[in-house]
Amino acid sequence: MSLIVQKYGGSSMASIERIQHVARRVARTQAAGHKVVVVVSAMAGETDRLLSLSGKISSKPRDREIDVLLATGEQVSIALLALALGEIGVEARSLLGHQVKIVTDNVHGSARIHTIDASPVHECLDRGEVVVVAGFQGVDHEGNITTLGRGGSDLSAVAMAAAVKADACEIYSDVDGIYTTDPNMYAKATKIERISCEEMLELASLGAKVLQARSVEFALKYGVAICCKSTFDDGEGSWVLPDGPGGSMASLEGAVVTGIAADRQAARISVTRIPDRAGAAAELFEPLGREAINVDVIVQTAPQDGHCDLSFTVPKASAKQAQQLLEGLRSELGFAEVRVDDCVAKVSIVGAGMRSQSGVALRCFRALGQAGVNLQLISTSEIKISVVVDERFAEVAVRVLHDAFELDKPQGERKGLHD
């Protein structure tokens, strides 16, 4: 007998018929001999409906009372699902954030979970009940309702799985798993069987529709095994696994690259001929950090004549603002100019196997070179290689890399680097 946490998102709860469908899935899991905790989101569209009500009154995006309002969405869902389970003979009990209880900090609209009291859940499970928990919500230390931000129900589910020491946390949505790359970009994309949490974090964009990034961080920290599945079919889904000691990912050692992400919403900024002195880079990035502009793929050239060039990417939407902020520093820092190219894309290959295998970069650059893709910037980490290319070559880059690392084959059947 396993203890399984299942999370169903808004599209899975979009109508009475779908809620009844979810109830049957839950019943089947219980009938297979498992204990089940279900975490649900608000019915699709409900959160937006509530926000449009509050929007007519107040322009505040975050407020104690907005959280009181939004928390009703999940409350409706848990009641309806518990009723639907009761109708098909499954004893079920709904629990709200304050009943569980999921204690958070008091940052309304994006609260962080501090603790979960698993005992009310275990009491219900021990009575043979299915427990239906409201996602997205908690209470602060004074008992005020808080919410965890968009996609927060994933986090609720993973945190609940950690608290009750579940054997798995199944995240259901209308997508049947995580793919090696965006299938809209390359039709040969295949479903990933298993991926580590660290890889998943690097490939957040591939799982964006499936799994909220904060919940993956949480799973990594607390050792929760996540399985992303479709509510609407019985496929195997994709496992997102924490690296444990001994390695639950051990069997995947052969796989070098797990997935490829392309970010076309990037712009490249180059600052040229910066007088080479200690602290110059910090002074450049300080105003960008203050404005919360996300800087990525930073490359600095080796100094020549006491000067160096610095290039990096920012989100395309922030490029203009970043340029203005940097221009403001020119007289102080004495650099030559700030150049912006917002027709670039960032393509990243990610794989935990890179840690122990050399030659990944070589195969990557060779494949791109043979396809005539010019690399503007390169940045590498232990498990990721990112290249910045002309936006027009983004799709080509994804395809040749997908082929080069045989991502269309099942994970176990791919050739090693030196085979």
Next chain:
Amino acid sequence: MSLIVQKYGGSSMASIERIQHVARRVARTQAAGHKVVVVVSAMAGETDRLLSLSGKISSKPRDREIDVLLATGEQVSIALLALALGEIGVEARSLLGHQVKIVTDNVHGSARIHTIDASPVHECLDRGEVVVVAGFQGVDHEGNITTLGRGGSDLSAVAMAAAVKADACEIYSDVDGIYTTDPNMYAKATKIERISCEEMLELASLGAKVLQARSVEFALKYGVAICCKSTFDDGEGSWVLPDGPGGSMASLEGAVVTGIAADRQAARISVTRIPDRAGAAAELFEPLGREAINVDVIVQTAPQDGHCDLSFTVPKASAKQAQQLLEGLRSELGFAEVRVDDCVAKVSIVGAGMRSQSGVALRCFRALGQAGVNLQLISTSEIKISVVVDERFAEVAVRVLHDAFELDKPQGERKGLHD
């Protein structure tokens, strides 16, 4: 400075515009120097919307999960009203049933309030905040959400007023008070300035749209002064007052009759020639009680030849069932027959002043007699005289009684019985 509890019903909260209107009323009350606790219902139509969702899943009318579902209606209301108050510069804080906390028994769908912890409310009031409390809901001793039944927000408000020792409990609706009789029946009906809780209970039908009967019982028990007002004008409203020692109603001694109610949904049942022995009446009413049929205006004739007749009224909708139940007892009890007349009406005059004044019945019967209204049954209590008449004469009876007791005049200006 007074402490005032204000309750706004669903029609007062029916739209964003109306919620903003309510916020301005609340702000005005606070600006006049009062501490304010607001109790609100769900937005009009919301409870029905939620019930239609659950109705598609389950036919259960009462269930733990139905209460979880319905409680969201008031939660939406308190959040929106607190936001609307914030927008016009009034510090406000919403509190749910479990936060207040309103502890009830565990009878889902019609829970009874056990205790209210007034301290969270006082803490907010002492900080200068308006407190916005969700009506209709509570928690049982195990922390499960309960609801108080239709109209339960009135009860929440009165109970809250008792708990925080409020100076008054103002109940706002789209009706501007309680009338001496139904204005649709007699256009001379006037708004009652003050009425005692006991009178109000006897005249429940006159206040049915304005004030839930259970909340009047509660006000009587805990000495809460209620004022029924319109959300949409600035009229004085009607006071519903508990009889305290010394009598908050003392100034109304001159008024003999306070209001007149007509119930056209009654049927008269007569059981004839019942052998006169102890316990016969109990045996007749036993099956009606078991089926929860409400029996009223019971009149038994003095026995003759060892037999008596017994007549009473039941709700018209229960007449057929009552007749069948009684027929089943005929051989056992040996009565002659069961007659049903469902074309009757019950007209009641109510007034606390009757207790100390004789001659009320005389004036009542004389007025009806002069108008040619034949009395089928008469029943009196300390503060009420009910007569059962042919349904066609109900309106005439109401009008002549209204005139006879000068209910069209202000309460202080009516002649006494012996003037």
